Amino acid sequence: MPGTTRAWPVLAALLAASVLLAGVLLLVVRVRTDMIAFLPEGRNEAARLVLAEARTGTATGLILVGIEGAPPAELARISKAMVTGLQQTGLFTLVAGGGAALPHSAGEALFERRYLLVDADFSEAGMTSALRGLLRQLQLSMAPLALQFGFADPVGAFPSMLHGWAGASPVRMLGGAWFAADRDRALLLVRTRAGGMDIPAQDLAIAAIQAAFRAASPGRSIGEPSGTARLLVAGPAVFARDAARTIKDDVERISILSTALVVLLLLWRFRRPLVIAAIAVPVLLSVAVAALAVQLGYGAVHGVALGFGITMLGVSIDYPVLMIGHRKQGEPAMATRARIGRAFVLAVITAALGLAAMVFSGFPGLSQLGVFSAIGLVAAALATWWLLPRLVVAADLAPVSAGNPAWLGPLEALRRWRVAALLLVAVAAMFLIVVGGPRWEDDLQNLSPVPAESRALDAELRAQLGATEVSQLLIVRGADAQMVLRHQESLIPILDRLKADGVLAGADMAARLLPSVVRQDARRATLPPSSAVSDCLATAGAGLPFRPDAFAPFLAAVEASRTLPPLLPEDLADTALGVRLEPLLFVRDGVWNGPVALRGLRDPDRLRAALVGQEGVMFVDMRQELGGILSSYTTEAWRGLAWSGLAVLTVLTVGLRQPTRVLRVVGSVGAALVATIAILTLIGARLSLIHLVALQLVAGVSLDYALFFARSLLDQEERARTLRTLVTCNSMTLLTFGLLAFCQTPLLRDIGQTVAVGAIMGMGFGFLFAGETPARPAS
Amino acid sequence: MPLGLAKPAAAQFIHPDLESLMTRMAAVTERRALFREERRIAALSQPLISTGSLHYRRPGWLEKRTDSPVVERFLVDGDKVVLDTAEDGRRSFDLGQAPELRALVDAVRAPLAGDLDALRRGSQVRFTGTLAEWQLDLEPLDDQVGRLLRRASLAGSGDQLQEMLSVQANGDAFAMRIRQLT
Numbered sequence: 001m002p003g004t005t006r007a008w009p010v011l012a013a014l015l016a017a018s019v020l021l022a023g024v025l026l027l028v029v030r031v032r033t034d035m036i037a038f039l040p041e042g043r044n045e046a047a048r049l050v051l052a053e054a055r056t057g058t059a060t061g062l063i064l065v066g067i068e069g070a071p072p073a074e075l076a077r078i079s080k081a082m083v084t085g086l087q088q089t090g091l092f093t094l095v096a097g098g099g100a101a102l103p104h105s106a107g108e109a110l111f112e113r114r115y116l117l118v119d120a121d122f123s124e125a126g127m128t129s130a131l132r133g134l135l136r137q138l139q140l141s142m143a144p145l146a147l148q149f150g151f152a153d154p155v156g157a158f159p160s161m162l163h164g165w166a167g168a169s170p171v172r173m174l175g176g177a178w179f180a181a182d183r184d185r186a187l188l189l190v191r192t193r194a195g196g197m198d199i200p201a202q203d204l205a206i207a208a209i210q211a212a213f214r215a216a217s218p219g220r221s222i223g224e225p226s227g228t229a230r231l232l233v234a235g236p237a238v239f240a241r242d243a244a245r246t247i248k249d250d251v252e253r254i255s256i257l258s259t260a261l262v263v264l265l266l267l268w269r270f271r272r273p274l275v276i277a278a279i280a281v282p283v284l285l286s287v288a289v290a291a292l293a294v295q296l297g298y299g300a301v302h303g304v305a306l307g308f309g310i311t312m313l314g315v316s317i318d319y320p321v322l323m324i325g326h327r328k329q330g331e332p333a334m335a336t337r338a339r340i341g342r343a344f345v346l347a348v349i350t351a352a353l354g355l356a357a358m359v360f361s362g363f364p365g366l367s368q369l370g371v372f373s374a375i376g377l378v379a380a381a382l383a384t385w386w387l388l389p390r391l392v393v394a395a396d397l398a399p400v401s402a403g404n405p406a407w408l409g410p411l412e413a414l415r416r417w418r419v420a421a422l423l424l425v426a427v428a429a430m431f432l433i434v435v436g437g438p439r440w441e442d443d444l445q446n447l448s449p450v451p452a453e454s455r456a457l458d459a460e461l462r463a464q465l466g467a468t469e470v471s472q473l474l475i476v477r478g479a480d481a482q483m484v485l486r487h488q489e490s491l492i493p494i495l496d497r498l499k500a501d502g503v504l505a506g507a508d509m510a511a512r513l514l515p516s517v518v519r520q521d522a523r524r525a526t527l528p529p530s531s532a533v534s535d536c537l538a539t540a541g542a543g544l545p546f547r548p549d550a551f552a553p554f555l556a557a558v559e560a561s562r563t564l565p566p567l568l569p570e571d572l573a574d575t576a577l578g579v580r581l582e583p584l585l586f587v588r589d590g591v592w593n594g595p596v597a598l599r600g601l602r603d604p605d606r607l608r609a610a611l612v613g614q615e616g617v618m619f620v621d622m623r624q625e626l627g628g629i630l631s632s633y634t635t636e637a638w639r640g641l642a643w644s645g646l647a648v649l650t651v652l653t654v655g656l657r658q659p660t661r662v663l664r665v666v667g668s669v670g671a672a673l674v675a676t677i678a679i680l681t682l683i684g685a686r687l688s689l690i691h692l693v694a695l696q697l698v699a700g701v702s703l704d705y706a707l708f709f710a711r712s713l714l715d716q717e718e719r720a721r722t723l724r725t726l727v728t729c730n731s732m733t734l735l736t737f738g739l740l741a742f743c744q745t746p747l748l749r750d751i752g753q754t755v756a757v758g759a760i761m762g763m764g765f766g767f768l769f770a771g772e773t774p775a776r777p778a779s
Numbered sequence: 780m781p782l783g784l785a786k787p788a789a790a791q792f793i794h795p796d797l798e799s800l801m802t803r804m805a806a807v808t809e810r811r812a813l814f815r816e817e818r819r820i821a822a823l824s825q826p827l828i829s830t831g832s833l834h835y836r837r838p839g840w841l842e843k844r845t846d847s848p849v850v851e852r853f854l855v856d857g858d859k860v861v862l863d864t865a866e867d868g869r870r871s872f873d874l875g876q877a878p879e880l881r882a883l884v885d886a887v888r889a890p891l892a893g894d895l896d897a898l899r900r901g902s903q904v905r906f907t908g909t910l911a912e913w914q915l916d917l918e919p920l921d922d923q924v925g926r927l928l929r930r931a932s933l934a935g936s937g938d939q940l941q942e943m944l945s946v947q948a949n950g951d952a953f954a955m956r957i958r959q960l961t
Contacts, residue, residue: 136849136866138818138820138823138827139818139827139829139845139848139849140845140849140851140862140864141843141845141851141853141862142862143818143953144880144883144927144928144947144948145880145927147820147947147948147949147951148926148927148948151822172873173858173872173873174858174873175858176858176873176874545823545824545825546822546823546824547821547822547823547824549822550822550823551822
């Protein structure tokens with residue numbers, strides 16, 4: 001064909017230019033796969049602090065390790081070997097897998113200052129019971145232990161202090177290693193020196209853990225059962241890595257598969273590679289422009305946005321396909337554009353409006369998805385509108401088959417069943433009413449891109465290690481560490497009273513472990529004179545076989561306490577005690593924070609009432625807070641939905657002019673939405689913000705279909721073209737979003753599922769309701 | 780027969796009879812005995828005397844029941860330790876949590892089991908006497924263990940353990956006489 005020969009160079013040049021532009025822009029764009037964009041901001045100061053700590057605090061370096069799948073003795077051996085191996089790497093501030101919770105060396109600083117750090121009973125009655133207790137201990141099997149501290153600390157200050165520092169742990173000890181209480185799984189707890197969001201450092205740390213496991217695992221010594229033990233790792237840093245990897249895998253798979261499938265479909269439909277080349281131009285340009293816009297607006301493109309944006313090509317590719325698919329053989333291109341122009345423009349405007357709700361959802365990750373998609377969509381439409389007509393004519397592109405198809409009649413006759421379809425929609429609506437509406441997602445965690453299995457493993461290991469995340473806490477703030485400790489100390493009597501009243505089960509805080517300087521000095525000031533202590537000892541020891549000088553080390557310690565400097569948090573830096581204290585007393589943005597973890601809080605209102613008037617103390621219930629954040633996002637999304645619905649309706653009323661046609665178009669979109677929600681509810685999905693946004697996408701796609709079906713005064717040939725073209729568009733949407741439904745990233749999977757189901761519904765109801773009533777053969 | 784305190788071993792000497800003693804000890808699968816223990820504690824003006832019974836089953840099960848002056852049950856089963864008194868109730872822990880206690884337990888359990896390896900893992904071992912009248916002196920190798928136990932001496936005849944002396948870190952001595960029940 002002469003047209004083809006003329007067109008080749010132009011088309012090839014344009015395509016090459018588009019490819020080049022897209023390639024260069026995608027190289028320039030920085031792709032992020034971390035999760036910060038998907039972690040919410042708090043709504044108040046306390047929540048913001050807790051969430052910021054969760055994002056970048058010391059706890060992000062925590063890695064929970066499990067080893068299972070081998071006999072317990074073998075697991076214990078591997079665990080101990082791993083602890084030794086990991087300690088040697090220098091990458092970790094904490095490596096714990098067994099043994100005593102605190103090493104001896106750590107305890108010395110505490111032992112020396114025992115009478116400054118905790119209250120001791122120096123009264124005669126207290127001393128009497130202490131001496132009787134000691135004598136009894138000396139007669140039992142554990143006498144060697146009693147001998148160790150009994151005479152230096154008969155009042156038992158040191159053990160009660162150690163108890164606080166060691167904390168309660170549900171782990172079971174087997175062969176010198178920690179084990180889960182409920183199964184044969186050895187447990188280790190490590191904390192990296194680097195922060196959890198330092199991905200390269202975390203990669204290094206996790207590689208070190210894997211290497212230590214491999215080095216310790218069996219298979220090297222003969223006769224031992226080989227290679228059965230499995231390594232499990234969890235924690236914020238592991239999450240970040242898992243999510244990043246999953247997102248990357250998903251995005252790569254989607255891009256390759258959807259491109260291949262769409263190209264195959266178009267080849268089958270148009271039978272000419274030139275058509276593919278022509279369609280590729282606006283699509284490539286749209287990706288490039290969208291990526292660039294997001295890069296400019298957000299500083300980087302998130303992998304999730306990229307994956308979703310590429311999937312959105314399944315929608316934006318509709319535009320060139322609609323243009324070429326509607327062309328009559330030999331028609332001037334501008335004539336095609338004029339013919340479908342109104343439906344085309346309306347479709348683009350409404351689709352972009354539909355995405356606006358996503359842009360303004362307030363959920364940072366999601367709004368990026370919206371911006372990427374909306375800009376991509378508009379760019380594809382503009383490129384189709386301005387570039388494609390010329391290309392189409394130059395290359396003489398048009399659908400293969402034209403003419404008068406025999407199949408159209410019987411197919412359109414299906415529209416007689418409109419009433420039945422309406423009934424089906426009514427049934428779907430009834431179903432939704434009967435089950436009390438769709439189920440709503442109430443856990444913000446489920447919106448995170450971290451795969452559910454990783455989160456489940458983390459929760460399990462945390463529970464087994466006794467490192468569960470505290471959800472109800474007080475934040476005590478101050479200009480320096482001492483101010484925070486003093487403030488916490490003033491709360492202790494209040495909290496103790498609440499505990500006695502059954503309002504809460506307990507409260508853990510830094511001040512219980514390390515009292516403020518003021519409190520230590522106060523204890524020092526109230527130490528009884530040495531003569532009084534000896535008198536008390538003498539009275540208490542009357543009738544007991546203790547020699548007069550038995551408690552000389554005790555008296556010496558009390559005496560030493562009068563001159564010892566108080567113990568400061570700084571003194572514990574880089575010790576096992578410091579590691580324990582760090583998450584309880586830390587500085588952020590120049591302000592010192594001391595979280596008070598509340599256990600078993602039964603009555604938050606009474607707690608709030610008791611804390612009225614306490615400056616610098618904030619109560620935060622993270623579970624409630626996260627739920628609140630979620631519902632405020634959802635409210636935002638509903639508001640966006642309402643506004644964009646209103647805007648779409650306005651555009652349609654202006655654009656279509658006839659109220660009946662507006663009703664048909666809107667009705668078919670509404671039917672598609674109701675049916676989609678019913679189907680999602682039926683398959684057990686919990687609807688979230690993500691679904692809400694995806695439903696807007698469904699509305700946009702359905703509107704496309706409805707608008708093209710609803711064009712009036714079409715001849716049979718044109719109706720056949722429309723139907724064919726729309727089926728092509730629909731298939732592409734199904735292919736791309738169907739693939740998305742198989743992603744590991746929950747967010748992408750939810751969108752894929754919703755849009756795939758919705759696209760089928762939109763096509764079906766658009767065809768049935770939006771199209772003209774079948775023409776009688778007679779007319 | 781009071782037991783002489785062994786001097787710290789100048790050099791590691793492995794007596795040829797040590798292995799045969801261990802073999803003989805290992806041949807006994809179960810032992811029952813009564814004990815009387817005298818604890819001489821420097822800070823106390825009089826010794827603490829306790830009495831009760833011992834029960835051992837190869838290889839790792841050892842029970843010590845004290846009847847007087849305080850009733851207590853102390854049980855080691857492998858690495859698991861159970862302590863039971865009327866006042867404190869039942870408590871259990873793992874020897875892995877307390878390496879110094881493991882040495883105390885092994886000082887008694889390893890000779891009864893005839894487990895020379897376990898014995899020498901934790902202590903320097905010195906054999907004196909004859910198979911008919913022997914003495915084992917144990918000195919913990921680990922500094923951590925040294926915080927609780929300075930040294931221990933066991934004495935016996937044939938496959939019977941008759942006396943045990945443990946010297947605490949502060950020099951206090953606990954001496955136990957054991958009478959086998961047949």
